[in-house]
Amino acid sequence: MSTTTLPADVSTTQAQYPRVGLYIDGEWIYNREVAVEVRNPATEEVLGKVPKATSDDLARALDAAARGFLVWRDTPPQQRVKVIQRATALMRERLDLIATTITLENGKLYSNSYAEADRSLNFFEWNAAQSLRDYGLIIPGEAQMQKFILRQPIGPVAAFTPWNVPISSAARKVSAALSAGCSVILKPAEETPATACLLVKAFEDAGLPPGVLNLVFGNPSEISSTLIASPIIRLVTFTGSVGVGKHLTQLAAAAMKPVLMELGGHAPVLVCEGVDGAAVGRLAAIGKTNASGQICASPSRFIVHRTVYDDFVAAFSGAVKEVRVGDGFSKTAQMGPVASARRLSAMQSFVEDAKQRGARIAAGGNRIGDRGYFFEPTVLADVPIDADAMTIEPFGPLAACVRVDDLGEAIALANSLSVGLAAYAFTNSLQDSERVSRELECGILSINHFGTPDADTPFGGVKDSGIGREGGPSTLDAYMITKTVLQKTVRI
Structure with missing residues (x-):
């Protein structure tokens, strides 16, 4: 029979658990009502408390994402990539802290947590590189007509991520959105909040402009309904259960917004x-x-x-x-x-x-x-x-x-x-x-x-398991729009 073993040389009571906060418009916010307590699955001890975003916080996050998008959209791709690369380098330096936090929150083996965190950096590197190769097209046309196909960022993104792969899923979505030139409001699972805080902290330290990446926790239903209904949000991306994914897709459909859904399997x-x-x-x-x-x-x-x-x-x-x-x-x-x-x-x-x-x-x-x-x-x-x-x-x-x-x-x-x-x-x-x-x-x-x-191959499902793909050569497609420009070269 399988038996429980005690920690070899690390005590969860001694490990430093990062403070959990909201991050809105470049500011960390801690003084809010507690949404949930985070517990260590191995010991059931309370690790920390998760602040609950108010309706004013969500409104401020939406406003920040709108303004952040205008700044980030107009930042040259080469400069965007440099910020992403700096944040990736910081996360690489902090891999031990990230892995320790995942194991505290999620319970998985430290070796698995470290491998997840290390693998997640591939998503930032791959998607950043893909953004420099996301070319438009010039279509041959008749005389005095020029036809262009432009690729442009879709706009602010609402990203919802699960507890089971707290750094991997967030990395897939944040890396693609930022590489495409979008701003993001990230809503991770309340069970594993500090892992997401460490990701956001790396981007703050890397010099990402305020409002480009925002982080909220609280009542999942309130947050999702508020963000998806807002005209500011242009894309909804979610990883999680089929039931929740269908619900969010219905909310997005009512607001006529595209979705990227990576849902359950068996x-x-x-x-x-x-x-x-x-x-x-x-x-x-x-x-x-x-x-x-x-x-x-x-x-x-x-x-x-x-x-x-x-x-x-x-x-x-x-x-x-x-x-x-x-x-x-x-x-x-x-x-x-x-x-x-x-x-x-x-x-x-x-x-x-x-x-x-x-x-x-x-x-x-x-x-x-x-x-x-x-x-x-x-x-x-x-x-x-x-x-x-x-x-x-x-x-x-x-x-x-x-x-x-x-x-x-x-x-x-x-x-x-x-x-x-x-x-x-x-x-x-x-x-x-x-x-x-x-x-x-x-x-x-x-x-x-x-x-x-x-990162170099598409990930996603068919039937009830989702809509769209994350990773691979088309990794930025969901985060971009295609614009056709028809220009008549005549004097008016």
Whole structure:
């Protein structure tokens, strides 16, 4: 059974937790009513308090973003890039502080937090570089007519980011918006606020003009409805659950505003005939326990060919039983807690539902201890396809395994849900690889590994999993408008 380990040499009570504040028009604001208390998932201790933005604060943030946009839009791209590069360099110098803060707030292993923070810098570097290559066009035309296609920043952006990847998601949105020449009002999750404060602080120290980047916390419904309804905001971008994403999209539609949505998934893993089931099972244990399974691309539905199913489940469950669960600062822990009491309750609910429907618990299934939100990495075998674990994204260290007779059945089951973000396949057949690449309904497909896209490749989903893409050669598209200019070269 997985056991909890104590921190090796870092005490969360000794670690310095950054002060959380609103940042509006170049000013930090702390003296507000408390919105929520931030708790360490490993100890349940209170880390700090999050100030709640008032209606006046939101109005001021909107006004600041409007004025900041005019300044930043007219700043030459080369100068914008220099500011972004300075902020990126400062964040690189502060990686240890950022990673420590993520682990305090989110609970994930310090090594995972550091890797997330380090990877996030790629988004700033890539998007800044892309902004220098975002060319317009000149269209050949008839005599006395010049045709231009201009690329211009769309305007102030409202960006909403989640608790599970607090620096990565914010970096994707802020880097693209600022690189395109937009101003931003960033509203992160209240569960992980200090991580966003450190990002904003780096830009303040890098000399970003006031109003270009603003930070607000408080009542999520009040903030989203206020920002999206304002004529100042020109784009809404959100990473989070399908339900909230649909709600924000409806608000944006009422105000006739475009959206960029990266929403939930329930990633299928197709384990095909002819592979080494035990080897894939051991890989699955690593992929499933990464960040305690609390990432939108986490593998969660394991759809396995009957000829390798038993070997796969035995190796998968055996490997997760050996995973050491503990405080994210422990040097011996291999997986941290889930992020909140709410996620802990959800894991218990998935297990109970699966048991009642006849599934077998091959590994895990229980809370660890009574302090901190620790849950055993769990493998459920022979799960009915109508069980909650097969139909609802678990967003935790829980995997559902089912047996199928052929690849067609596997693809049909993988595509049966309304979501389609990430998917994975393990096969030694080029023919099967080509088929799953063509037929799986998803935005990201990884074959024979559990990797996900970096800054240079698009990230996003299909169906209910979102609208648009972040990253890759078209990374700035959502943050730009295309303007056609037709100029008659005649004297009037």
